[in-house]
Structures are given as C-alpha cells and as structure tokens.
Amino acid sequence: MHGSEDKDDRHSTPPTDQRSKLLLRVMFSLAIVGMMVGLMIGRLTTPDPSVLQQVEVTADGLVVWFNNEPKTHGELIDGTVALLFDAQGKTARGQLKLNDKDVNWRLRLTDKGLLLTLLAARPLKGEWAGSEVDDRWRLEIHLQEQ
Structure with missing residues (x-):
C-alpha cells in the first residue's frame, strides 16, 4: 500500500460514488x-388590479366607475371631501355645480393609489356608496353644503 491508486479495488480508498452528484442535480431540478409551478398558481389566483374607467358628473356629486371594487378610504377634512382608492388610473380634474355654486374636483396619482378631492368655497359634507353594476x-x- 504505497499509494491510494485504484489498481484492483483492494486498497483502502473507496470507489467514487456517482449517485451523490446526480441526487444533488435531481433535487435542485425538483426545487x-x-x-415555477408555485409562481404560476400564484399568478392565476391573484385578482386583477382595480382600474379607474370613467368619472361622471351628476346633479349633486360624482359617479366614479372601476373595473372591480377597489379598497376605498374617505375622509372629510376641513370641509373638503377626500377619497383614496387603491386603484390605477389617469389624472383628471373638473367642476360641477352644487346649489348653483362651483365645486372643483381633482383626481391625482399618489404612492398609495388615486386620490379624489372635492373642494368648494363653502365647507362640504359627502356621502359615498358603491355597488356592482354590469360587472363594474x-x-x-x-x-351637501355644511
């Protein structure tokens, strides 16, 4: 026994095992x-993001249409009505009449979604309600004026 050569398999050096390298490759491939299957299933079960489709002016306010229900947070801040939608969309602005007085509205993008603000010369009160109509x-x- 002068070395660890493989002459006739009688020495103390064990033969090399090819299965250990193949097992590692198989396990890595399975992982x-x-x-990839988990990512595909997650992609299929994720709901579509909410997207603003249109804004309509009515006699006493606005009607805002989305493709599906967004998370909505609304507040009355110092006579201003502010609604934050967890949705995507384009910026817009406009004006409506409430008791023959102007009310300005503005829709802008923020880092948390779309922010709709309604502002008039006099303090405003607002109520909002959502419903599903024709898959939208x-x-x-x-x-109302305060």
Missing part, C-alpha cells in the same frame, strides 16, 4: 420546477 364597480358620491 426549481416546484418554485360604481361609486356614487353625494355632496
């Missing part, structure tokens, strides 16, 4: 396939 989400905003 990648499992991750309709949010009605009714305004």
